[in-house]
Amino acid sequence: MTVYRLTHAEYADNLKASGVSNRWNRAEQYVIYTSGSISLCALELLAHTNGIRPKGTFKVMHIDIPTSINIATIASEKLPLNWHLLASYPITQKLGSDWYEEMNSLMMKIPSAIIPSESNYIVNVKHPAFNEKIRLVKVEDFFWDHRFPTD
Template identity: 45%
Template sequence: MLVYRITKAVYADRLVASGGAARWNSRGQFVIYTAATRALACLENVVHRSGEGLLETFRVMVIEVPDKIRVDTISPEVLPANWFDFQQYMTCQQLGEEWLRSSRSAVLRVPSAIIANEWNYLLNPAHPDFSRIRLLRTEPFAFDPRLKS
């Protein structure tokens, strides 16, 4: 399976997690966020950057997750109806933290809060199977200047 991450070019040469807090992890927990498609990775950036800094130099990271690596899933059916609201971050973070602590898999499939029926994939760099996940290549990426917050 291929997954995608769009990031500033300076960070695109290796698979590294920042440890910053996000929907599925608290600060200090190292998770790499990726998306099922380039388009979803683009939308994630636009939403989280609020349209700021989109004219900088970006790259698409094309990441290969071998088919034999276990992928756990958090289904929307187990989440509260308003799970995508900012007020529900703690609920989502608790689920992501439980996945990290369990060390069941190197990959967690989570629903996109932006597009229903689309998926993001979280990578756990501390899991033993993470060493089998590879950055295949990076590709130039430019946000269309018509995209705004």
């Protein structure tokens, strides 16, 4: 399986995580957020910038995930009604944090907060199998369409 990460060019040469908290992880938990498609990556990033085209040079990272690994899954129907709202971060962060700390799987499949029928994938870079199983196989240029506004 291939998952994708859209990032600034200066971060696209390796699989590192910042440890910054986000929807599915707490601070100092080192995970990489990826998506099942390049278009979902772009949409997720635009959501974080209020629809404003991000500045800078971007790259798409193609990350190979072996089909043999166990992937934990959180289905949207198992989540509270408003799980996608900012106010629900404590709920989703607890779910992701518990998964991270248990170390039972290298990856977790989660619904997109923007398109819940599509999936994002979180990769735990501190999992013992990370260096052996997860591979960055290709990096491509990504160009934002000029019709997206800039600030």
